[in-house]
Amino acid sequence: MGYKVAVVGATGNVGREMLSILAERGFPADEVIAIASRRSQGREVSFGDKTLKIKALEFVDFSEIDICLMSAGGTISKEWSPKIGATGCVVIDNSSAWRMDPDVPLIVPEVNADAVAGFSRKNIIANPNCSTAQLVVALKPLHDKATIRRVVVSTYQSVSGAGKDAMDELFQQTRAVFVSDPVEAKKFPKRIAFNLIPHIDVFMEDGFTKEEWKMTAETKKILDPKIKLTATCVRVPVFVSHSESVNIEFEHPISADEARDILREAPGCLVIDKREDGGYATPYEATGEDATYISRIREDPTIDNGLAMWIVSDNLRKGAALNAVQIAEVLVNRGLLKRKAAA
Template sequence: MVYRVAVVGATGAVGREMLKTLAEREFPVGEAVGLASPRSVGQEVSFGDKTVLKMRNLETFDFKGIDLALFSAGAASAAAHAPRAAAAGALVIDNSSQFRMDFDVPLLVPEVNPQALKRGVRRGIVANPNCSTIQMVVALKPLHDIARVKRVVVSTYQSVSGAGKEGMDELFNQTKGSFVNDAPTVEHFSKPIAFNCIPHIDAFMEDGATKEEWKMAMETRKILDPDIAVVATCVRVPVFIGHAEAVTVEFHDPISVEQAWEALRDAPGVQLVDKREDGGYVTPLESAGEDAVFVSRMRRDPTVPHGLSFWCVADNLRKGAALNAVQIAELLDQQGLIGKRRALG
């Protein structure tokens, strides 16, 4: 069976990566449709080696006949148009935060909680988690299976591509300007990002945490285990692609570094690169363009009875967004859920 697939937000960094990943993984696309805001209508985006999609207007598009819609256009757009697509018979995979914490919407990382689909997709929407949450739970899952995670303390070092093309442009322009003594123009971030780190991603909440930090805690509980305590500090760093995380985990049960290594070596979606020598770890630069979540620097945390600390990196546009969405689509296809919605629609 082949499907009519719409990619919403196809001109953005994640939307383009979705189209690229669909083609690379040979997802059964019979027809691809690119959708964007009115200002991007008519722009052209490549799909595979031979197809160019001309953007159509999301606001007026009729989703009837679309089997699968991958949304990467922000929460407001998802709120307005994802239910409309689902009502027309499409199965929606949404990359925004709009539906993630809704009880009746699965929040899915295929390597971690495929059982979230056991009740089906009642609203016709599946949520793609936050990019930083995805890579952390992929690394935590094999450890949780053998020792049960009790508490996680995580600091993230998130690339500017997490803020879209505008964030990448701002880093590029500020970096270029610094060499000719131009004063940095701050538009997208709260402070200059070139040669800097900004401990602020998303809006501040009343308790002093940012919404990005809140997302990591709440999404980890929904995906992995509701009893896990999570505290996060999320930092934007001057890297174009690739998020990094320093993760310290307290477990209920004993676990050694050697047991953790063994579990991670066999874990789907994980690549263990952990040599205790210069360069024996993976950096965000090396993760760009790769599908895996890379784990390095595994060591014992001596401050708690059962603790480990590690470093993990991943391409936030791929596993943190587009690849995870396409993997969800593959899982839905395997379970026959896309065809069911087409029949019902």
């Protein structure tokens, strides 16, 4: 007998990807329920070779559901996740609402799967920010080897991280440029087509954006509070997959060859690092893939024990939907969930 799984936000980019990945990976679910807002009730979404009809969030009895994959935004999650968790259903939330709550584990399974055991305090588990998830997958095995002191990261984040409207805006602006129509910016503060925007989320008092703060705070919570990290987050005219240029300072010596060998064996990592034309990963190759791709691994001659590298991953998958499903798999594989139907 399998589990009963709900996907809240099933009509969004990440929600649709969650349904796809549940089917792809053969998650042990007897029933999967697609949930969204009342205005989407009755719409159909794909689940493997099946079609599911959307149910409205307000009308679902979560006391009969084992796992809820939540991808409906922070406001909805703050209201609904505690209610759902109180029924005994475990919420795996993709928003930023619960990430820094000390009673909520923030999990990347390749990095800190053991921390998932703390979910029972609120029956909520948080998924990290998409740019953080791929970063810590690459940092973890290197930290275990040589102890990371400091990280400087610049991100090149695709528009899908801002939702379907953002993807539509990039498409519409690109078309407008080619046919000499006016270019309208609605979702983004400036034109995104053929442009870069060094601004993701809101600005904070210290001049950093909240996206940059998230990367710092979440890396410390997931990996090690002693790590110093500074980030510059940039939106780029790419539809899917985030890229990161990463500079790392270690406490102990580590060579580029050692790092390359370690990362080749690390879970979730795929090294593509040939020092030749095209011998590296780009967002195009990463799209639709589960791995975190690592390229351009090289020693930094400007500091002791320094490395630089390039990291690329599909933000809708490892940065969101895949990570959530992997967390659910950890719960199942470690026997941390009791099926409500069996109970």
